[in-house]
Amino acid sequence: MTPSDIKATLSFSDGSPAIEMPIYKGTVGPDVIDIRKLYGQTGKFTYDPGFMSTASCNSKITFIDGDKGELLYRGYPIEDLAVNCDFLETCYLLLNGELPSPEVKKDFADLVMHHTMVHEQMQFFLRGFRRDAHPMAVLTGLVGAMAAFYHDGLDYSDARIREIAQIRLIAKMPTLVAMSYKYSVGQPFIYPKNDLSYTANFMRMLFATPCEEYVVNEVLVRALDRIFILHADHEQNASTSTVRLAGSSGTNPFAAIAAGVACLWGPAHGGANEACLQMLEDIQKNGGVEKIGEFIAKVKDKDSGVRLMGFGHRVYKNFDPRAKLMRETCYEVLNELGLGDDPLFKLAMTLEKIALEDEYFVSRKLYPNVDFYSGIVQRALGIPTDMFTCVFALARTVGWIAQWEEMITDAEYKIGRPRQLFNGYTTRSVK
Structure with a gap:
């Protein structure tokens, strides 16, 4: 620099x-x-509340141009990666700066898939949670607990120790997410299978039971794999900045990633697709497609307090480049599963049509974003709404790790210490 x-x-x-x-x-x-x-x-x-005009670091990983609707991972447009690569190739790219050759990809995939099991005592750790706990609360605890189970190398100035931690997090996050789901519904945990792909393995751990063999549907696997790619990193967002800030203290990466998971849980961040599906369900309960006109009228009324979730984006001022890709995947999944006539999905597609054609939304560039379509896809796959943010955390883990690694190895990095504009009492005495 x-x-x-x-x-x-x-x-x-x-x-x-x-x-x-x-x-x-x-x-x-x-x-x-x-x-x-x-x-x-x-x-x-x-003075810059929200850090809207502040660059907190220099980075080579991800670049966003919100005006152009552009998202680059290590210089590659997200459109190219989502069409031509799988998630583990994207992981390798974010971590190492280049796409892997076929031989390197195989070695990397083998390394990840042979670290998917978690310590058996993690199952007993889960029993401390209430059965009705939100899966993100459980996942935050599980990720943080990894530091207690995998503390064989605490010197993170050692590149080899950092690499082991990175692989463990990428490999074990699907297992932890699946465990948090199985625990919430009272089903037995499903152990990973190393001969499946990363995403197929996750779907099997999520949906399989000991009662019958799980059949992999490649269309659905590819759909979820695309969700992972599109959510893998997104520059210096709130959760990534949280990981960097936590990691700047020198804490272990498991604790830093757990902090990122907790931040992602917020409805203004990773909970957006969950909020979108909740909106659709509320419309459905109150009359469905026939009442959608009344809902749109409330959205346009500034005094109603009704918000249109899943449309527009804080960063992308014109369109979300991930949304077009996710829209294609959304229709592929609905066609594959024969869900075109499902009432909730028909409602979603009606809402999409209105937003793309209504001058109110078009003039304000409130187009459907990636959260709108990814929520629909996950719902179609059978993933419960309260698991959406866990899936987001699984995908974003590699981005968090890449950002943490970049920070740790930056010669200019220091512990984060924002300052403040103090407007409280001046010095006073107790009388």
């Missing part, structure tokens, strides 16, 4: 001397002003 020839000059109207600050240029995206010496030179902080 080298500064450009152009510098930023900050002047003050209170008579304080002006200061110059370096400007850095990325390969793409906005330039950034280096304010690291601002406080030392002026005694002033910047």
Whole structure:
């Protein structure tokens, strides 16, 4: 990272001397002003709630251009990866910076698939949770507990120790997600099978029972694999920033990833597709397709408090590039399962048509986003609504790990320590 020839000059109207600050240029995206010496030179902080104008790190992993509707993993457009690669190839790319050759891909897949089992005592750990606990609460605990079961290498300055932890997290997350689901419904845990693909193995652990053999449907496996790819990383979002902030203290990666899982649980973040399906179910309960016009009218009424979930995106100002891919997958799955006439899915497709044609939504660019379609796909696959965010966490784990690794190996990395604009009491005494 080298500064450009152009510098930023900050002047003050209170008579304080002006200061110059370096400007850095990325390969793409906005330039950034280096304010690291601002406080030392002026005694002033910047104020940026939500960090909307602040670059917290430099990164080579993921780039988003919200105005263009562009998402790149290591320079590859998400459209190329979702069509031409599987999830483990995408994992390798995010971790290593390049797509694997066929031989390297096989070795990487073998390595991951031979680390899918978790310590048998993890089953006893699960018994401490209530049966009706939300699966994300269970998953947060399970991921954090991995540090207690896999603490053979605590020196994360060692690249080999970090690599082992990364593989363990990618490999064992599907097993933990499936265990959290099986526990919630009272079914026996299904052990992984190393001869299945990563995604097929997860679906088997999720849906199989000892009563009968599980039959893999490749159309459905590919659909879920695409969900994993589209959610694998998304730049410095809330949960990724949480992982980086937690990891900056030097804590173990299992704890840092558990922090990311907890952050992802929020309805404004990873819970968006769960909220979308809840919206559809509420419309269905209140009259279904025949009442959708009344629902749309409430959405347009600013005073109604009714929100349209699964449409528009905070980052993508025109369209979500993942949504088109997920839409194709959505229709493939509905056709494969013969669910075109299912009332809930007909409702969803009606809502989609209105949003794509109604001038109110078109003018505001409130197009269906990836959460809208991924929620429908997961529901069609038989994944319960309260498991949606767990599936999201499974997919995002590789992105979190890649970001954690990049931070740990960054010569400029320091423990995170945001500052504040204090507006409370000044010093006072107890009388």
